[in-house]
Amino acid sequence: MARLLDLHQRLGRLALRLVGLQLLWCWWTLRGGVVLGVFPATAGLHGVLRDLERRVDDAEPGWRELRTAFTAHARRERSSANRLGALLLGVWAAVLVARGVVEHVDLGATGPLLAGGHTVLGVALGLVTVLAWPLQAHFDGGALAVLRHAVVLALGRPGTALVAGAGAGVVLCGYYLLPGLTVVLGVVAPAAVVTAVLWRTGVLVAPRTTSAAAFAGAGVG
Numbered sequence: 001m002a003r004l005l006d007l008h009q010r011l012g013r014l015a016l017r018l019v020g021l022q023l024l025w026c027w028w029t030l031r032g033g034v035v036l037g038v039f040p041a042t043a044g045l046h047g048v049l050r051d052l053e054r055r056v057d058d059a060e061p062g063w064r065e066l067r068t069a070f071t072a073h074a075r076r077e078r079s080s081a082n083r084l085g086a087l088l089l090g091v092w093a094a095v096l097v098a099r100g101v102v103e104h105v106d107l108g109a110t111g112p113l114l115a116g117g118h119t120v121l122g123v124a125l126g127l128v129t130v131l132a133w134p135l136q137a138h139f140d141g142g143a144l145a146v147l148r149h150a151v152v153l154a155l156g157r158p159g160t161a162l163v164a165g166a167g168a169g170v171v172l173c174g175y176y177l178l179p180g181l182t183v184v185l186g187v188v189a190p191a192a193v194v195t196a197v198l199w200r201t202g203v204l205v206a207p208r209t210t211s212a213a214a215f216a217g218a219g220v221g
Contacts, residue, residue, distance in 0.1 A: 013060055017052075020063060021045055022188045024070045039085030040078040045188060046137035047073030049195040050204070073137070084136055084143040088129055095121055127154055127165040134195045138204045153203060160201045167193035 028041035048069050052061070061069075074081075099118045102111060132150040139149060154161040168190035175182045181189075198204045 017061075017066070018185055018188045018192065020066055021048060021070070022184065022186045024067060025187055028070070028074050036082065039081040040074045042085070042133055042187065042191075043077035043081035043136060044070045044074030045191055046133045046195060047077065049192055050134070050137045053195060053199040053204075077136070080143065081136065084132060084146055087143045087147060088132065091125065092129075095125060124154070127161055130165060130168050130190065130194050131161060131198075133191065134198050134204065157201075157203065160197065160203055163201075164194045164197040167197055 025041045025045050029037040031037050102114045128150045132146055135149045136146045171190040
């Protein structure tokens with residue numbers, strides 16, 4: 001009974017933490033007028049998730065700690081996050097335009113092959129996209145370097161990449177079945193799943209620390 005009660009308490013604290021992070025992500029996205037806010041907000045989110053994964057203790061960060069760490073990460077990564085976001089948007093735009101051309105232009109027998117190829121490319125690009133943001137939070141480097149790291153990870157450790165992508169996909173399927181979860185957990189839940197997979201498989205490595213030290217390093221205090 002005690003174990004069950006402890007599990008319920010842990011799940012409750014986790015849910016509250018994720019909801020809090022989702023609220024912070026929405027606030028920072030709106031604060032930047034969406035266009036200039038969504039990518040720093042995403043970088044701030046992954047920075048906090050990284051800090052949470054580094055902890056060795058069970059100390060529960062309070063709302064003030066989460067908010068201050070989120071703000072520190074979002075401000076520090078504003079420029080690099082916008083560059084990475086713009087690069088990803090450009091790549092996605094090129095793929096979607098090419099897909100539109102294939103769908104609306106008669107290319108004969110090569111049309112179905114190209115359509116299938118674009119589908120595979122879209123799935124691969126989606127996987128690279130979800131991998132890029134945890135890598136951006138962890139490594140220093142420009143947008144091209146982060147994108148290259150994500151591609152190398154997807155090709156060099158396909159099992160880990162696929163597990164991370166599948167985890168995010170399961171969350172999105174849950175959103176489809178229970179649309180209300182999209183509002184409550186939104187970007188945070190799939191981001192947390194991908195970050196957890198990358199940390200637990202050793203893709204991301206950093207010295208473990210206490211909760212207080214991890215958030216102090218993010219700018220808390």
